[in-house]
Amino acid sequence: MFKFKMTNDTYDKLKWLTTKGLPAFGTFVSAVGLIWGIPNTEKVTATILALITMLGGMLGISTNNYNKDFNNDEFIPQLEKEMADKDEEELIEEEGDVEDSEEVANMDNPVDLDEIPQEEKEEMFEGE
Numbered sequence: 001m002f003k004f005k006m007t008n009d010t011y012d013k014l015k016w017l018t019t020k021g022l023p024a025f026g027t028f029v030s031a032v033g034l035i036w037g038i039p040n041t042e043k044v045t046a047t048i049l050a051l052i053t054m055l056g057g058m059l060g061i062s063t064n065n066y067n068k069d070f071n072n073d074e075f076i077p078q079l080e081k082e083m084a085d086k087d088e089e090e091l092i093e094e095e096g097d098v099e100d101s102e103e104v105a106n107m108d109n110p111v112d113l114d115e116i117p118q119e120e121k122e123e124m125f126e127g128e
Contacts, residue, residue, distance in 0.1 A: 006062055011059065014055055014058070014059055015059055017055065018055040018056050018059060022052045022055070023052060025048065026045055026048035026049060026052070029041065029044055029045055029048065033045070
């Protein structure tokens with residue numbers, strides 16, 4: 001089966017065109033054409049409406065394919081497998097928030113601030 005896919009940028013532009021741009025343009029063409037008596041105004045307006053309908057269908061197909069790709073039963077188990085294959089240190093390094101993995105290990109054993117000398121406390125909290 002053919003899967004119609006597009007980039008996020010293309011999707012956003014087509015969605016704007018389909019939901020705002022072309023309907024406004026079609027209304028303008030219809031109003032001005034009828035006011036000024038321009039021939040074939042109804043045919044031009046119907047063509048714009050057909051284009052809007054076609055683009056709406058394409059966007060619907062694209063959205064459906066996107067949601068299927070990320071909500072299917074294969075995606076979550078694959079992600080879980082990738083996470084299980086990595087050990088804790090690899091995950092910490094990827095996270096990038098923790099400079100030293102020893103800091104994470106020590107978080108299970110919190111330090112009692114009453115046991116730390118006052119000078120060390122002042123150094124720890126300097127600049128806050």
